[in-house]
Structures are given as structure tokens and as C-alpha cells.
Amino acid sequence: MTQDHERIDELLAGYALLALSGPDAEEADRLLSEHVPSCARCHATLSDLQALSGDLALAADPVAPPDTLLPRLHRAIDEVPLAGRPPRRGALVGLAVSVLALVAMGGLSFTLGNRLTDAETRAGTALEILSLMRSPGAEPVSLSPQGETPASSGLVEVSAPNVRRLYLASERCPEPAPGKAYQLWLGGGGTWVAVGEMFRPEGGVVLLELEVDTSTYDEIWITEEPIGAAPQEPSTDGLSWRADL
Amino acid sequence: MREEDLPDLELHRRLSGGDRLAFDELYRRFGGSAYGVALRVTAQELIAQEVVQEAFLAIWRAPEAFDPARGAFRSFFLSLVHHRAVDAVRREERLRRRTERASNLEPVVGEDPAEDVVTDAYLGVRRKEVREALATLPVEQRQVLDMAYFGGKTQAVIAEELEIPIGTVKTRTFAAMRKLRAALAGEDEG
Numbered sequence: 001m002t003q004d005h006e007r008i009d010e011l012l013a014g015y016a017l018l019a020l021s022g023p024d025a026e027e028a029d030r031l032l033s034e035h036v037p038s039c040a041r042c043h044a045t046l047s048d049l050q051a052l053s054g055d056l057a058l059a060a061d062p063v064a065p066p067d068t069l070l071p072r073l074h075r076a077i078d079e080v081p082l083a084g085r086p087p088r089r090g091a092l093v094g095l096a097v098s099v100l101a102l103v104a105m106g107g108l109s110f111t112l113g114n115r116l117t118d119a120e121t122r123a124g125t126a127l128e129i130l131s132l133m134r135s136p137g138a139e140p141v142s143l144s145p146q147g148e149t150p151a152s153s154g155l156v157e158v159s160a161p162n163v164r165r166l167y168l169a170s171e172r173c174p175e176p177a178p179g180k181a182y183q184l185w186l187g188g189g190g191t192w193v194a195v196g197e198m199f200r201p202e203g204g205v206v207l208l209e210l211e212v213d214t215s216t217y218d219e220i221w222i223t224e225e226p227i228g229a230a231p232q233e234p235s236t237d238g239l240s241w242r243a244d245l
Numbered sequence: 246m247r248e249e250d251l252p253d254l255e256l257h258r259r260l261s262g263g264d265r266l267a268f269d270e271l272y273r274r275f276g277g278s279a280y281g282v283a284l285r286v287t288a289q290e291l292i293a294q295e296v297v298q299e300a301f302l303a304i305w306r307a308p309e310a311f312d313p314a315r316g317a318f319r320s321f322f323l324s325l326v327h328h329r330a331v332d333a334v335r336r337e338e339r340l341r342r343r344t345e346r347a348s349n350l351e352p353v354v355g356e357d358p359a360e361d362v363v364t365d366a367y368l369g370v371r372r373k374e375v376r377e378a379l380a381t382l383p384v385e386q387r388q389v390l391d392m393a394y395f396g397g398k399t400q401a402v403i404a405e406e407l408e409i410p411i412g413t414v415k416t417r418t419f420a421a422m423r424k425l426r427a428a429l430a431g432e433d434e435g
Contacts, residue, residue, distance in 0.1 A: 009423075010416065010418070010419045013415070013418050013419040014393075014418060017418065017422075018327075018328060018331045018393075019393035019398065019399050019400045019403070019418070020399065020400065021399040021400070021401050021402075022401060024400065047315055047316060049426070050315075050316070050320070050324060051315075051316040051324075052422055052425055053324050053394070054316075054317075054319065054321060054323040054324030054325075055319070055320050055323070055371065055429065056327070056390075056394050057278060057281075057324070057326060057327050058323070058371055058375045058376075059372075059379055059395075060278075060282040060284075060395070061285075062277035062278045062280070062281040062368075062372075063281040063284050064276075064280070065276050065277070065279075065280040065294065065297060069276070069280075069297065070269070070272055070276075072298060073268075073272065073305075076302055077265070077268070077302070077305060
């Protein structure tokens with residue numbers, strides 16, 4: 001038995017290091033399903049070896065990731081809602097209730113805060129927006145409805161200098177035409193750049209968070225665009241809102 | 246569970262609630278170490294960035310994968326990064342292209358981390374402990390550990406490259422792990 005366990009220990013060490021192949025890997029798989037779960041000794045050995053494997057990473061010098069990595073992560077997080085947890089948009093809507101009401105911004109009166117069930121998410125994200133609102137130079141910008149766009153459909157942009165984040169909010173945003181969605185554009189020097197994914201309101205509510213540095217742009221424009229297309233420039237027909245930054 | 250690991254537990258608890266600030270704190274705390282090991286294993290900046298991104302997204306989307314009863318969050322997360330790095334390097338079949346430097350696990354006791362990397366003091370303490378423990382290993386044991394862990398090589402490949410029986414590789418590997426485990430636990434290795 002002792003000899004068996006010595007052999008198993010060696011296999012488990014190789015397994016913890018991802019260094020097994022061929023028959024050894026197959027035997028380790030078998031041991032992990034048939035023996036280890038019922039053997040306290042091997043179970044403890046495997047846990048120790050796996051913890052050690054994690055700590056071995058510290059032997060490598062830490063290296064600062066590129067500045068672009070965290071914004072990429074934020075974007076990826078926003079793109080995929082979390083199963084079993086409040087969706088990002090819901091969280092932000094709830095936050096908008098307290099934060100925007102707190103600053104009495106533009107007469108907005110969101111009413112969807114009761115969608116939230118996770119107080120931690122609410123509190124955590126509230127700090128993000130509060131932090132942004134407290135940033136020097138932060139101020140909400142009301143976007144003006146263009147053309148036939150209903151006058152009551154206010155959209156508000158919130159950003160701050162030196163903060164690579166922009167929030168877009170509305171409580172009465174009309175549904176876009178069938179087959180269409182809204183696209184946010186930022187403009188500067190006569191050039192427009194599509195920012196973020198296209199979006200549609202939910203029950204009239206829009207609340208977007210985008211990782212972007214607005215300091216290099218002069219204007220913001222929301223336009224109605226065909227879903228599935230990758231618009232190269234803002235459409236001039238359909239609903240739209242626009243403002244100087 | 247060491248007292249130094251408790252802040253990580255709190256971070257994980259907040260992460261489980263979808264707390265974005267906790268995610269950012271996790272990134273600040275482990276981003277440098279994660280990117281460091283990913284870069285060491287893959288020796289490719291873009292691949293290392295993908296590895297780190299995948300690991301952070303994985304823990305964000307499935308924080309329940311970490312079981313506090315099974316050890317420190319630090320070990321779990323860095324192990325996750327390492328696994329993904331090894332997977333990536335094997336997938337890309339770049340094992341033979343990497344430089345000797347990238348797979349050289351010469352422990353550097355007392356070396357300071359890169360100046361522009363933000364790391365917690367406690368991670369620095371653990372890093373020093375790990376490096377000091379590695380320095381106690383016989384060269385032949387450290388070599389197989391290095392080739393497996395940072396080289397991403399299987400024991401069969403290591404045996405072939407070193408021209409030694411695979412049984413010897415297995416024995417040296419486990420002996421190295423046993424000594425490291427004892428050293429890091431503050432035990433006398435028998």
C-alpha cells in the first residue's frame with residue numbers, strides 16, 4: 001500500500017503541474033475519480049500539491065499588464081451578463097435612482113431601483129458612479145432630440161475629465177424602429193467614432209456604461225442604425241440625440 | 246488558512262456578489278503576478294494578455310469555482326492563470342521557440358519586483374518565501390520543476406530532453422514538491 005501511495009504521490013505531483021501525458025494522464029484521471037475522493041491521505045496530498053502549484057507562480061517576477069487590459073476586461077464584463085446575479089444594466093439602473101436623484105440632475109426620476117436584489121452589487125456600483133460624480137469637472141450633459149425625435153425623450157451623458165468612463169441614461173427613450181437599434185458616437189475634428197455595442201432601451205430605460213476617454217472628443221451623438229450592420233458614420237434619418245461635450 | 250489570506254476571502258465574497266470594485270481590487274492585487282507568470286510561461290505578450298484576461302473573466306463569471314475550504318484564494322487564482330498559460334502555450338505549439346531565459350527558473354532571492362508593478366506587501370512576503378524554498382532544492386530537482394512549470398513540458402518530454410528515465414523525472418518532481426511544501430509550511434522535511 002505504501003508503495004502504491006508513493007506511485008500515486010508522484011502521479012499527483014505531475015498532475016498538479018499539468019505535466020502528465022499518455023498512460024500517466026489516463027491513470028491519474030482514473031485515480032482522481034475512483035481513489036482520491038475516498039482516500040483522505042491522497043485527497044489532502046492533492047490539495048497541498050495544487051496549492052503549491054499556485055504559489056509557484058510567485059517565483060516569476062510580477063510584470064505590470066498593459067494599460068489596455070483592464071478596460072478590455074471591463075468591456076468583456078459588460079458584454080456578458082452574469083448568471084444568477086443582477087445584470088449589469090439592472091445594477092446601473094438601480095444606481096441611477098439614488099445617484100442621479102442625489103445630485104438632482106436634469107429632473108430625472110428613475111423608478112426601477114426595486115429591480116435590484118443584490119445590495120452589495122448596488123452599493124459597489126454606486127460607489128463607481130458617486131466617485132465619477134465627485135471627480136473634478138464632472139457634469140451631466142443633456143442630449144438634444146434631433147428632427148422628429150420626441151422632445152420628452154431626454155438622454156443624459158455623464159463623464160468626467162481624466163476618467164475613462166462614460167454613462168448614458170434615459171428613462172423615456174422611445175423604442176427604435178423594427179430592425180434598428182441605437183448607436184453612440186463620439187465626434188472630434190469632423191470625425192465620428194462608434195463607441196460600444198448598439199443598444200435598445202428596456203421599458204424606456206437606457207443606462208450604459210462605456211470605457212472611453214471623452215476628453216479627446218467634442219460631441220456626442222446617438223443615432224438609430226440597422227441591427228447587424230457596422231455603421232461607418234452616423235445616420236441622419238431616424239431618431240437621434242446630440243450634444244456638445 | 247493564514248491571517249494574511251483573509252483579505253482575499255473578503256475580496257472573493259464581494260466578487261461573488263458581482264461587486265465591480267472588488268473585481269478592480271482583485272486586478273490591482275493580482276494583475277502583476279498573473280501577467281508575470283503568464284508571460285514567463287508563454288513568452289508571448291499577446292498570448293499572456295489573453296491568458297490573464299481569460300483568468301480574470303473566469304473568476305468574475307464563476308467565483309463559486311473557488312472553495313475557501315480547499316486553500317488560499319491566492320493559490321487558486323494563480324494556479325488558474327498558470328493552467329491557462331500552459332494550455333495556451335501547448336495550443337500554440339510554441340514550446341520550442343521560447344528562449345532559454347523564459348524557462349529558466351533560477352530563484353532570485355531578494356530581488357525586487359518590477360518597479361511599476363503594484364503588489365501587496367503580503368504577496369511580496371510569500372514570493373520571498375517561495376523563492377527561498379526553491380533555492381534549497383537540489384539543482385536536478387529544480388530543473389525538472391522548472392521545465393514542467395514554466396516550460397509547460399510534460400514529464401515524457403522532460404525525460405526525452407534530459408535523456409533520463411521518466412521514472413526519474415517523476416521521482417525528482419515529487420521530491421521537489423515535497424520539499425517545497427515542507428519548507429513553505431515551516432516543517433522539517435523528512
